[in-house]
Amino acid sequence: MRTPMIAGNWKLHKTCNEAVELVEALKAAVADINDVEIVVAPVFTALTSVAASIEGSSITLAAQNCYPQESGAFTGEVSPSLLKDAGCRYVIIGHSERRQLCGENDEFINQKAHALAAAGLGTIFCIGETLEERESDQMYDVLRRQVRLGLKGLDTTAMASVVVAYEPVWAIGTGKTATDEQAQEVHAFLRALLKELYDEKVAAATRILYGGSVKPDNVDSLMAQPDVDGALVGGASLKAEDFARIINFE
Ligand code: PGA
Numbered sequence: 001m002r003t004p005m006i007a008g009n010w011k012l013h014k015t016c017n018e019a020v021e022l023v024e025a026l027k028a029a030v031a032d033i034n035d036v037e038i039v040v041a042p043v044f045t046a047l048t049s050v051a052a053s054i055e056g057s058s059i060t061l062a063a064q065n066c067y068p069q070e071s072g073a074f075t076g077e078v079s080p081s082l083l084k085d086a087g088c089r090y091v092i093i094g095h096s097e098r099r100q101l102c103g104e105n106d107e108f109i110n111q112k113a114h115a116l117a118a119a120g121l122g123t124i125f126c127i128g129e130t131l132e133e134r135e136s137d138q139m140y141d142v143l144r145r146q147v148r149l150g151l152k153g154l155d156t157t158a159m160a161s162v163v164v165a166y167e168p169v170w171a172i173g174t175g176k177t178a179t180d181e182q183a184q185e186v187h188a189f190l191r192a193l194l195k196e197l198y199d200e201k202v203a204a205a206t207r208i209l210y211g212g213s214v215k216p217d218n219v220d221s222l223m224a225q226p227d228v229d230g231a232l233v234g235g236a237s238l239k240a241e242d243f244a245r246i247i248n249f250e
Contacts (some may be wrong), residue, residue: 002207004223004229005163006247007039007062007124008237009092019046023053025099025240030247032112034058038247039124040237041092044078046109051087062090067100068111070119080119081119090122091248092232096169106149113151121139124163125150126211131170133203146219147193156202162206164190165232171212173234180221182209187227223249 003227008102014022019042030038042050051061063086067077083091089206094109109125116123127146127224129139154162166186171178178186187208195203210222211232222228 001205002033002229003037005037005039005207005209005250006243006249007041007090007092007165007209007230007232008042008243009041009064009095009232010237011064011097012189013238014042014045016046019043020049020053022238023050024061026056026243027054027059029240029244030058031068031102033247036247039090041090045081047086047088060089061087062092062122063088064095065094066091066112066116068108068115070115070236082119082202084119084121086137087242088121090124090163091116092124092126092165094126095112096128096167096172100169106146106247109150110152110154113154113158113162117154117161120161122161122163124165125207126165126167126232127168128169128172128212132210134168135172143186143190144193149188149195159194159198159202159206161201163209163230165193165209165211165213166190167232169212173213177211177213177215177218177222178210183222184225187225191227195229214246216242218243219246219249 034158038059038063041064043062063083066080070079093112096204098104133139133142157175168178190208192204194206207229210228214233216238
């Protein structure tokens with residue numbers, strides 16, 4: 001019942017022209033795929049160019065961040081409705097790079113989740129533990145806190161537009177993927193947590209993506225895990241051929 005989602009997080013890469021070139025190549029490579037939701041998240045400045053390129057295709061657009069206010073004196077920020085206006089259907093929030101490099105906490109991420117729900121946008125909500133937290137047995141406490149506070153106050157209707165992305169911080173950009181068993185174990189925990197915080201229906205319907213060094217050569221066995229519903233892909237989404245292979249997981 002859960003349509004797999006493969007999302008490419010392009011991070012701070014690609015000019016407008018390069019982004020269009022990449023998405024055009026991707027479009028050609030995935031033209032006949034209709035059972036996977038394909039998402040790309042370029043930098044803000046390339047959103048409208050990429051939106052024009054993917055019009056009429058099965059690729060959807062996401063932004064990598066937003067500010068939890070509609071408008072006002074917030075220099076340098078971009079609101080959910082402006083992202084919607086630029087063609088986005090999803091926004092990534094809670095990414096560990098923003099938590100670590102920009103000091104974003106659970107409360108701020110929660111404000112973004114509410115702003116996105118109010119704007120009618122989908123949310124790709126990232127969580128994940130550091131290596132230190134995993135090795136000191138704090139992993140489940142950390143993940144529970146991130147989910148509980150990050151999604152606080154979102155009702156079951158709003159949850160229908162939320163995709164959870166489990167991205168162990170130690171696996172992001174390191175080439176060290178979680179094993180299939182590690183991913184499945186955490187995804188099953190997260191699904192049980194959704195059942196506890198919401199209900200069986202929300203737990204069964206919410207897609208939980210895995211992220212952290214997903215590549216063409218490890219995607220198949222990750223996607224074979226019963227609670228892994230897709231992938232959030234950084235580095236390997238920057239090459240059309242690799243990303244298309246990931247989307248074509250077996
Ligand atoms: P990676 O990044 O695939 O390069 O590890 C994943 C992410 O940060 O979303």
